[in-house]
Amino acid sequence: MPFEILHANIQKHIHLTNDDKARLFTVLKPKSIKRKNFILHENQVSTHATFVLKGCLKAYTVNDNGFEHIIQFAPEDWWVTDMYSFISQKPGNIIIEAIENSEVVQLSRADQLRLFDDIPAFERYFRIITEKSLVSYRTRLMDNMSLTATERYAGFCEQYPTLITKLPQKLIASYIGVTPEFLSKMRARQRNKSI
Amino acid sequence: MPFEILHANIQKHIHLTNDDKARLFTVLKPKSIKRKNFILHENQVSTHATFVLKGCLKAYTVNDNGFEHIIQFAPEDWWVTDMYSFISQKPGNIIIEAIENSEVVQLSRADQLRLFDDIPAFERYFRIITEKSLVSYRTRLMDNMSLTATERYAGFCEQYPTLITKLPQKLIASYIGVTPEFLSKMRARQRNKSI
DNA sequence: CAAAAACCTTAATCTGGATTAAGAAAATGT
């Protein structure tokens, strides 16, 4: 049962009957995606939300100078989508790309809305994870406004210890909002201090 | 009917029957709040979400150096709460304060959850506004990471033309993430350019 | 309507982090 990890994630928040579960599984579309391939391009409509079963994706924007800004990492057991485009079904400016070979399942907005109509518990599940996701964006916004780069890096290390080990530094730099050069400098400073 | 403005807001997203509406109105608590008074203090549990009928509030954090960072303005027709504290019912670090004499209605998390159980349309309403709110935090986070202060100020003027005229500059500075001195400088620069 | 408080402006100086550049190390594909 390759979807079991999603089922377990859902059960953490609500209870689905076997029928509900079967109904959900019929509309999920599994997909394999290789490192450096895209789930969503810029100016494309995000028709689907994506849940990661295995591997890791990144969601990011590219600014006018060609710099990437990472909005979200999506490792195993996480949902990722361009929420703006997904709810409006208009083209968005977010790119979603695999940073490892990954296995995902996708749910279309149309199928999601049908599930909301038929299974209120399902709408509750998404209401709950959207509330939590809102909190994490708000926290990150405040951190960006009120903390120094060093403090943000320390916070990242604390919050995502597993990602620190497996992600290239330049991606972490892009997530916390500094250049790779400056992250490297911060790490050197830290190293010297602790010796 | 002082709550009509909230009812109209809800009807924009879902349909409530008269019974649903009556049910909602019995649990709403109206409240008058004078300028400079607080709806929520730091380290307090946000038991209620607040909808503004009249006036304007600000939600903000205070950092270690005593600087305010404004998370959200809540003018008429907006909801405001410390979502972290509201969903977890743990103490949060956000302060909500009236910046004008205001009229609000409040809904407790407990009442909200009961409404979710009894009236699925109600859960849908909050699911939808939470999705939208998530998008606006995410956009603001990306703007903070990728735009200059000047661009952020221009964006604010475009997005909230009415707020620009009625809010003191120092609050706008705190929202876009610059010092009041620097906002003043940007405005002087703009003025000189356009003469 | 006056005193106090809050707000705005200007200007000089400072600094966290960006930019540029270039070489070293590591990971990846074939």
Add this chain to the structure above:
DNA sequence: ACATTTTCTTAATCCAGATTAAGGTTTTTG
């Protein structure tokens, strides 16, 4: 296993925006 691409580091220079300080203006409140 090796060549290519991607990452990481270090160091010099630069700049957007912070900080500090001080005077002027507007708003609030008694």
